Amino acid sequence: MNKMLLLIFMLFFSLFISAQGNVMEEYMYSSGKIWVAISVLFLILLLIFMYLWKMDKKIGRMEDEFNS
Amino acid sequence: MEKLIRQSWWKISGILVLAGALLFAMKTPLSPGILSIEKVEQAEQTLSFELIGYNSHFMTSNGLQVWIQNDAHSYCSKDLEIIDDSHLLIGIDLPEILPSNLFSVVLNDDIDGTLASLDGIFIKGNVEPSDGNGKCYEQVKLTEHGYFSMPYRTILYETIRNLNFHVPMWFAMIFLTLFSFVTAILYLVKSDPRYDDMTVAAIHVAMLFAICGLSTGALWARFTWGAFWTDDPQLNGAAISTLIYLAYFMLRRSVNDPDKRARLSAVYAIFAFIMFYVFLKVIPSMAEFSLHPDTTDNPSFKDYDIEGKLKIVFRTATAGWIILSFWIFSLRYRLLTIERKRLDHE
Numbered sequence: 344m345n346k347m348l349l350l351i352f353m354l355f356f357s358l359f360i361s362a363q364g365n366v367m368e369e370y371m372y373s374s375g376k377i378w379v380a381i382s383v384l385f386l387i388l389l390l391i392f393m394y395l396w397k398m399d400k401k402i403g404r405m406e407d408e409f410n411s
Numbered sequence: 412m413e414k415l416i417r418q419s420w421w422k423i424s425g426i427l428v429l430a431g432a433l434l435f436a437m438k439t440p441l442s443p444g445i446l447s448i449e450k451v452e453q454a455e456q457t458l459s460f461e462l463i464g465y466n467s468h469f470m471t472s473n474g475l476q477v478w479i480q481n482d483a484h485s486y487c488s489k490d491l492e493i494i495d496d497s498h499l500l501i502g503i504d505l506p507e508i509l510p511s512n513l514f515s516v517v518l519n520d521d522i523d524g525t526l527a528s529l530d531g532i533f534i535k536g537n538v539e540p541s542d543g544n545g546k547c548y549e550q551v552k553l554t555e556h557g558y559f560s561m562p563y564r565t566i567l568y569e570t571i572r573n574l575n576f577h578v579p580m581w582f583a584m585i586f587l588t589l590f591s592f593v594t595a596i597l598y599l600v601k602s603d604p605r606y607d608d609m610t611v612a613a614i615h616v617a618m619l620f621a622i623c624g625l626s627t628g629a630l631w632a633r634f635t636w637g638a639f640w641t642d643d644p645q646l647n648g649a650a651i652s653t654l655i656y657l658a659y660f661m662l663r664r665s666v667n668d669p670d671k672r673a674r675l676s677a678v679y680a681i682f683a684f685i686m687f688y689v690f691l692k693v694i695p696s697m698a699e700f701s702l703h704p705d706t707t708d709n710p711s712f713k714d715y716d717i718e719g720k721l722k723i724v725f726r727t728a729t730a731g732w733i734i735l736s737f738w739i740f741s742l743r744y745r746l747l748t749i750e751r752k753r754l755d756h757e
Contacts (some may be wrong), residue, residue, distance in 0.1 A: 381434065384433060390425070395422075395742065402742060403417060406417075406749060
């Protein structure tokens with residue numbers, strides 16, 4: 344899971360690093376930069392989702408240990 | 412139930428529904444509106460002012476017309492200078508004797524539709540009421556702009572988006588407390604400790620959402636009503652019912668015997684839900700004064716939302732938040748179950 348977190352962070356950073364001057368950057372600057380706010384919101388949502396997912400799996404493993 | 416909370420399809424789809432609704436909640440533009448009327452100047456029989464629009468399209472639209480009107484009279488703009496998409500300079504010729512001092516400013520164009528600033532301008536002069544009927548504008552069909560948008564309301568403005576964040580916190584809390592109410596009854600009927608765990612977990616997560624609801628509500632209130640905390644029956648009711656539920660955990664800690672603790676707290680949870688309903692719904696609806704929409708005689712968001720545009724996004728968002736809250740609840744419940752099994756083991 345940590346690897347996956349790292350991967351997603353790298354993905355995001357690579358998007359912004361490689362995005363200089365291209366369509367992606369233009370998009371983020373458009374309409375009053377609302378897309379930046381939306382991206383922040385979605386990053387938070389994604390991280391909360393991943394955290395809950397991780398906890399879910401961990402609890403699942405604990406349940407399996409108890410049931411076996 | 413036990414099977415459902417271990418499946419992942421509803422968790423993933425819940426998050427996707429929430430993400431979709433929040434994208435719309437953030438991205439949908441506000442409807443155009445008249446932000447303010449400024450620099451009102453009056454000389455002889457001419458009136459000039461600056462009209463500041465919000466999200467309006469004065470530069471690109473066609474057939475722009477501006478007029479001021481009261482009940483029966485209207486006076487159209489003589490000079491109309493478009494500065495940019497949201498600024499207009501307007502000059503209007505007035506008669507010697509006015510039908511009243513207070514006029515609404517109305518604007519119409521083919522992109523923004525008809526916008527009005529009700530009683531937006533005060534004109535000095537001699538007043539003599541008359542019931543003539545002078546419509547100065549022609550061929551104006553009062554319309555709505557054509558694109559998907561959030562309702563434009565003065566005072567609220569962009570904060571109307573909070574409807575998709577603040578309000579679902581309470582919906583999620585109501586959902587979880589209703590759930591705890593049912594499981595508490597089930598515990599008393601069946602004496603199955605699993606129901607006790609469910610009640611505890613549901614109330615615990617409901618408290619998280621109550622704190623989110625209270626704090627976001629305070630922030631929203633500061634910038635629309637002017638204070639973090641106001642004397643609103645629904646606000647105080649929400650605070651009291653949150654405290655009632657916090658006392659549930661104190662009650663549990665003060666009883667050592669597990670069976671007694673479960674039974675006592677189940678009874679308390681049932682009463683707490685009834686009190687919660689009374690404080691959050693019944694008392695605010697009986698109160699004489701409330702700032703919250705949809706209580707007493709206040710207009711609700713439904714009235715702002717003539718074509719039901721808000722409703723679609725709001726309902727989807729609420730569904731997403733409720734699924735998220737249920738997911739957190741299920742994690743909490745499963746942890747309690749494991750803990751109980753471990754205790755039984757020892």
